[in-house]
Amino acid sequence: MNAHYKTDGPSDTLLVLGGVFMALLGIFCGGVLTWLLIEDLRKYEWIAETLPALFVWSKGVGIMVLSPVAAIACFLLSFMAFKRFLTQNKKLSKEPETLEKVVAVLSLVAAIGMPASGFVGKFYWDNSFRQASYVRCSNSFMLTSKWLMDVWVRNPAYCRDPEVRAMMASPRHGIDDINEYLRDQER
Amino acid sequence: MLTTYQVIQRGNSTPIALRGYAGLRVHLPASLYGAQHPTIIRMAVGPAGQRAMASGGIIVTAVVSPAVRTFQWIFDDEVTWRHLLVNVSMDMAKAVAAAGAMVFAGAVAASLTSIVIVPVAFGIFAAVAVGYGLSVLDQKFDITDKLVSALEETERSIRESGREASYYLGTTRGQMDFIRRFSGYWR
Numbered sequence: 001m002n003a004h005y006k007t008d009g010p011s012d013t014l015l016v017l018g019g020v021f022m023a024l025l026g027i028f029c030g031g032v033l034t035w036l037l038i039e040d041l042r043k044y045e046w047i048a049e050t051l052p053a054l055f056v057w058s059k060g061v062g063i064m065v066l067s068p069v070a071a072i073a074c075f076l077l078s079f080m081a082f083k084r085f086l087t088q089n090k091k092l093s094k095e096p097e098t099l100e101k102v103v104a105v106l107s108l109v110a111a112i113g114m115p116a117s118g119f120v121g122k123f124y125w126d127n128s129f130r131q132a133s134y135v136r137c138s139n140s141f142m143l144t145s146k147w148l149m150d151v152w153v154r155n156p157a158y159c160r161d162p163e164v165r166a167m168m169a170s171p172r173h174g175i176d177d178i179n180e181y182l183r184d185q186e187r
Numbered sequence: 188m189l190t191t192y193q194v195i196q197r198g199n200s201t202p203i204a205l206r207g208y209a210g211l212r213v214h215l216p217a218s219l220y221g222a223q224h225p226t227i228i229r230m231a232v233g234p235a236g237q238r239a240m241a242s243g244g245i246i247v248t249a250v251v252s253p254a255v256r257t258f259q260w261i262f263d264d265e266v267t268w269r270h271l272l273v274n275v276s277m278d279m280a281k282a283v284a285a286a287g288a289m290v291f292a293g294a295v296a297a298s299l300t301s302i303v304i305v306p307v308a309f310g311i312f313a314a315v316a317v318g319y320g321l322s323v324l325d326q327k328f329d330i331t332d333k334l335v336s337a338l339e340e341t342e343r344s345i346r347e348s349g350r351e352a353s354y355y356l357g358t359t360r361g362q363m364d365f366i367r368r369f370s371g372y373w374r
Contacts, residue, residue: 010298018295080299100300107308142263169265171332
């Protein structure tokens, strides 16, 4: 480097806010996303046990499988931020430290692995629903107004049922109400 | 993978210096790039690259979301202009939050480590986590549906007020009622 090149370290504000942000992101990934994954796995068990006429399944459940890895990476980065703030050692070393390398590997695994596990999970769950004789509604987006949701039914005619569409659009009706209505129809 | 970089402040320009074995860097073989270099922007290296990636995400959402939601509004009788308004607003809010998280996470990671891949990976990962997390929380707590209901309620109360105003101001009986209410005649 030429002598007139100058590099400033990060400000204290960025280190503290960054540390807090990364810790919150870690809590979100380690806590909220893991809780949502457990909820979805419970829902899967409920589907397998009760075989409802209609259910809604998120396309991206698999994304959350690697969320604990992401959470560890976030906590490590948060630790690094607070350590730099407390020691006031703001200059980055020319050669990355071991902790930086660990964070690099974990963040890469999380950034590539989360979308990849999303695809693998979607493939796995789609197959298991198809094997249980379910059909995905082609108009899932029109039914749910959500980008990430799929509607699975035992009978494709349910996708076009105006009453089902009205109940899906109404916040007053849940999936249980729709299944009750469909059970009555089947009788 | 563990190539390191450093953003240098040199007068008004902030070039990015890359370290590591150049023979292994297929896309960025030079050792010094301008912050606005197209390859640097495309690879999302440095603050300008991160910002370009985030703004790209917002632009895609700003184009795709209104187009698809309008299509849904036109062809689905259950979807009203309130759904259109709330859904587009929610999509934009999620996109902006994800882009903000991406830029901030990238900035924090860049201030803590010089490894090129870490800010990029954390940026992608933060955007995915925040965007997906917000979508799941929205679906879990029915935020969009509640906003649509609130909008319907507001519209109903505005109509009610309009009807009351036209009664009190537009009819003789209403005007008499209005005077009675304020003069205390009815007591």
